[in-house]
Amino acid sequence: MIVAAGWYMALAAALFVIGALGLLLRRNALVMFMCIELMLNAVNLTLISAGRALNDLNGQVAVFVVLVVAAAEVVVGLAIIVAVFRRRATASVDELSELRG
């Protein structure tokens, strides 16, 4: 069975929207963080399928860059979430409301 690249990109768009909605609707910092990863993986899928459809390597190579960036974000993001959790014993962003004016 041959699936056209457009379908992969449609799937990627769906994943991206799910990620974005999840980030906006969920209130747990870890889940929100996973949603960001989902969005980045949707980007990867788009880049790969576009690169395949265009017969161009650039898109596929770009995926490595995005992967490395996502890994770096995990390191910093988890550290920040752990730091917040240690101080407040919660990872819900609703509890984070000391800053307002």
Added chain:
Amino acid sequence: MIEITTPDVSWIAILPELVLALGAVGVLLVEVQWKPATRVLGAISAITLVIAIFFTFLQWAQAGDALEVGGLDELVAFSGMIVMDGFAVFGRFVLLVMAGLGLLAGWRLVERLNRRGAEAIALVLLATTGFSIMVASNNLVMMFLGLEIGSISLYILAGLTEEKTKADEAAMKYFLLGSFASAIFVYGVALLYAGTGQLEILAIRQFFTEFIVTRPAVILIGLALIIVGLGFKVSAAPFHSWAPDVYQGAPSGVVGYMAAMAKIAGFLAMARILLTAVPQLDDSWLPVIAGISALSMLVGSTIALVQSDVRRLLAYSGVAHAGFILTGIVGGATTGMLFYVTVYSIQLIGAFAVVAVVSGPSSSGSSIDEYRGLARRSPALGAAFAVLLLGMAGLPLTSGFVAKFGVFSEAWANGYGWLVIVALLASVISFAFYLRVIVAMYMEETEEEGIVVSLAARWVLTIAVAGTVLAGILPAPLIDLAADAFPL
């Protein structure tokens, strides 16, 4: 015997970034090995920045030569990843100077962090590396990489304090919304790539001159996502919601630096993409940018009116300034925008240096009550803050006035008269909240004692005030430089 020919690499194109990255690693290694006094680390970072700035002068000369002789291809290095045009070199230079000022302004924070001070210095240098790659990139993926190197360093800086403060909340909000923005930006890049088959900015421009796109939906959605992503980074309305919380919560020693860096790099990247890669599509993006600009100016300056915290006030004024700077992009030229970004980031770092003095370098929040009678507690500090605020408001004879005049006249010339009128209205409103702080400083009494201003903060404020006044009275040299610094 197999001969391996190494490709010709024009190292000069990335020398400032190389020096910065080596300096950042060097600071960390020296700290681990010898645990020197903080002064030593400061000296290392100062030398790093000076060498990097020296290399930007070399680059500037080379870029000028290449323009005269006509060797434009030589300015594109690393297989089209990096471009060394005047725009990139100017942006780098500004970023490096702001990094130096930012380190000075945050020096008391670095000292207080003790053994973790080295981390703060290294993160500042790394963030500068990233943003400087971002303004010099000719490839959208490279631009994303630079954006993330810079942003991730800033997420950590936002939470870097020795005390239990609200900084962790600021760091978390900045991280979640910043990563969201980065993901949106890179999805825009991917869609632009899917639509045009190109990742290089100059190649995208080539694509649009050669082909007429009949079904541009994917390209336009990609472009819109790129604008949204960068709009988050520069805190333009309606993507500004993170800025007040982060400015309020992050340690005051680094806020000015964080805000200035993200703004400089974000605007330069936006200008490069819009004006260099897709000028052909300006029918589509000009109204959008004009709308974001008008909304930012109005939202920023009206919400700033009701703020009771000076840092939130500066954050909302930053939203308004994002709108003013965007009028320069609507004008279709980069001169006014470069001038504006330069003078505004100096004022921003200076203003937050005052905040760091008044409420402590690692504090969160800075109520306007703390500024009552500041002019009596420390006349010099009060005067410096007043000059910087008036500069931001755009009083004539300050750099802010020249900057606003520049971007407004560009937008007017490009046929966006309504935007200029909105901008003038917003400028008038913005005077009200800047004056509120000045009135609190000068007209109100206080029983508090005098304030001791540290030497580093005095240097920052002297430079910031001198820059604001000088660029207001004699703007011509800086305008000429900015006019020479156009993107390829």
